[in-house]
Amino acid sequence: MLKQFVSVMALGAATLSPSLAFGADDARSAIHIKANIPTQQFHVQPRDPEFGKHEVMHYDPLNGDLGVLRQIFDVKNTEGSIYAYIEGGAAFLSNGNTRIPLRVRFNKVRLDGLPREVVDDASSTPGTQVEMTIRADAMPVQRRPCFYTGDFTVIYDAVPRISA
Numbered sequence: 001m002l003k004q005f006v007s008v009m010a011l012g013a014a015t016l017s018p019s020l021a022f023g024a025d026d027a028r029s030a031i032h033i034k035a036n037i038p039t040q041q042f043h044v045q046p047r048d049p050e051f052g053k054h055e056v057m058h059y060d061p062l063n064g065d066l067g068v069l070r071q072i073f074d075v076k077n078t079e080g081s082i083y084a085y086i087e088g089g090a091a092f093l094s095n096g097n098t099r100i101p102l103r104v105r106f107n108k109v110r111l112d113g114l115p116r117e118v119v120d121d122a123s124s125t126p127g128t129q130v131e132m133t134i135r136a137d138a139m140p141v142q143r144r145p146c147f148y149t150g151d152f153t154v155i156y157d158a159v160p161r162i163s164a
Helices: 002-024
Strands: 042-046 067-077 080-086 093-094 097-108 114-119 128-136 154-160
Touching: 042 080, 067 080, 067 154, 114 128
Parallel strands: none
Antiparallel strands: 042 067, 067 128, 080 114, 080 154, 093 097, 097 128
16 A cells, blocks of 8 residues: 555656646746826825724813814815815714714814815915814703714815816
């Protein structure tokens, strides 16, 4: 049995070794690459890529208010200005019964459900940095200790420049 096993192994090695020798002389690598660098650039990106995922507005018991969230954004639109609005029109925190409205400003422009220019053409074409701030607009008169949460989406539009 051992003799048969050794014979089969020797035969297998002899069969494989010529194909390995032929394969060792051949090396190929076909690579096809495309790159498109567009002439138009549009982006609105927070400096912190984690911004918006797990933000906390801390409660200040001394003045009965929530802390302010701030974030710097890099913005650019080489073809015009940038408009922004809050999808659904309002941003707020809620505990299920009580709402705390939020004031969202982007580049000092207050956002709501209507698109507004937040970065003009002259600033957005070369690119710039702007700040977003989020703060409680009005705290409820009766503050009940509770856990408040909120989710909202800001939509940014690339608005093309109007040629005269």
